[in-house]
Amino acid sequence: MxxxxxxxxxxxxxxxxxxxxxxxxxxxxxxxxxxxxxxxxxxxxxxxxxxxxxxAVPRPALPHAELHGGPLDGHRVPALPPPGRTVVLRGPDGTRIRYRRDGSGRLRHVAPPR
CATH class of the missing domain: 1.20.5 (Single alpha-helices involved in coiled-coils or other helix-helix interfaces)
Structure with a gap:
């Protein structure tokens, strides 16, 4: 405006x-x-x-992971789940969105079952 x-x-x-x-x-x-x-x-x-x-003294950063796919694509989360575990996050509209770590360590969107 x-x-x-x-x-x-x-x-x-x-x-x-x-x-x-x-x-x-x-x-x-x-x-x-x-x-x-x-x-x-x-x-x-x-x-x-x-x-x-x-x-002023640098401290080690916590591990972060970038989300791939789904409505939260590109967002970063501060914790890495173990491989094969599913993470459930809240979307902007309150929906539950599931991500799972793949073999490369990335968190990929898991589509809801149909």
Whole structure:
């Protein structure tokens, strides 16, 4: 629609938490400047170190699998079922959609029985 701005992707919760923590660091350092109490500086530096360790240090990613076929084609799921097991997922309209791992490790859509 003309005149309507499209919204971007939502901000992930980790970015919101890091932003809030860094705002708290800035506030603690300002309190240190205003009061001269070293506890505010130590607390701010400790919180800054915690944020850096939590968000800047890379961690191993969880295994993901891409769905092939069916209404959820192209979506990624965070867990891999064992080979031969069927995964039942909810579709956008609330229907149950079944996927099964094939020999190559991909999750393929299993058509409902007729």
């Amino acid at each position: 003309p005149g309507v701005r499209e919204r971007g992707a939502p901000v992930p919760p980790t970015a919101k938490a890091a932003f809030a923590a860094l705002l708290a660091v800035a506030g603690m350092l300002m309190l240190w400047v205003w009061t001269g109490a070293p506890g505010w500086a130590l607390g701010g530096c400790a919180l800054l170190a915690a944020v850096v360790l939590r968000y």
